[in-house]
Amino acid sequence: MKIKDHIQNEAIGLFFRHGIRSITMDEIASQAGVSKKTIYQWFVDKDELVEAVINKELKKDEQECHQCRKEAKNAIHECFLALDMVQDMLKTMNPLIIYDLQRYYPRVYKKFKDHKNTFMVNIKKDNLIRGIKEDLYRSDIQADIVARAALENVFMGFDPDVFSHNKYSLNVIQQELFYFFLYGIASTKGHKMIYEYRKQRLKNK
Numbered sequence: 175m176k177i178k179d180h181i182q183n184e185a186i187g188l189f190f191r192h193g194i195r196s197i198t199m200d201e202i203a204s205q206a207g208v209s210k211k212t213i214y215q216w217f218v219d220k221d222e223l224v225e226a227v228i229n230k231e232l233k234k235d236e237q238e239c240h241q242c243r244k245e246a247k248n249a250i251h252e253c254f255l256a257l258d259m260v261q262d263m264l265k266t267m268n269p270l271i272i273y274d275l276q277r278y279y280p281r282v283y284k285k286f287k288d289h290k291n292t293f294m295v296n297i298k299k300d301n302l303i304r305g306i307k308e309d310l311y312r313s314d315i316q317a318d319i320v321a322r323a324a325l326e327n328v329f330m331g332f333d334p335d336v337f338s339h340n341k342y343s344l345n346v347i348q349q350e351l352f353y354f355f356l357y358g359i360a361s362t363k364g365h366k367m368i369y370e371y372r373k374q375r376l377k378n379k
Contacts, residue, residue: 178216181206186227193270194224195278225282228275232289239297249305250356250364254371257352260328264344269332290329295321302359310364320359327355 184206188197199220203210217223238259246252275283298321305311330336331347353372360368 177208177212181208181213181216182223182227182230185223186231187266189224189227189271190267193268194274195270199223221279221282224275224279225285228282228286232286235289236293239294243297243300248308248367249301249310250360250367250371252301252304253352253356254375257349260348261345264348267344269334269339269344272329272332290325291322294325298324305359305364309361310367311359312361315359324355327351 181202185197185202188202188205199210199213202223203213206213213223217226239256242252242255242259246255272286275286295318299317302311302315302317302320306313306315306317328348328351331344331351337347353368356368357365
């Protein structure tokens with residue numbers, strides 16, 4: 175593995191656990207087992223490192239979303255695969271990372287927002303259209319509106335003003351929001367399939 179990739183991987187691990195703002199370049203160097211001078215050979219400053227790390231994570235997200243779509247047997251199965259992906263990520267993710275991006279790294283946060291409002295919206299819209307064709311979602315939903323609402327539903331779970339993260343784990347919040355939304359857009363046929371996937375998911379835990 176290249177030194178640059180190694181530094182980015184160690185940095186994202188720290189950012190996910192503790193947020194971005196609180197982590198220093200010294201801590202990243204220590205975690206990566208390199209000198210701070212070595213980090214500065216690859217990155218001008220922390221801002222550049224944060225941007226590189228977020229770019230890498232967004233590309234990874236795109237690859238994983240495409241993989242979910244490729245593996246899915248139907249639209250609802252794709253949603254359950256996506257839920258598994260999100261819950262795996264949340265096991266090590268501190269929601270503070272999004273707050274830190276928004277407050278202290280606005281240029282990088284704009285990239286994140288653009289990714290959400292273009293790629294992620296389109297992925298969700300494609301899923302909705304697929305589900306309507308498969309008779310798993312209600313035929314009267316407007317895909318563009320519902321796709322955007324679905325994403326806001328996900329990101330609402332990260333807002334501590336809405337849900338206390340001391341009271342509820344992020345995984346519990348995301349799971350409840352997921353079922354709330356999915357049942358709302360599903361057809362009668364879709365409801366039956368959700369029940370089957372949900373039962374199978376509980377059995378596999």
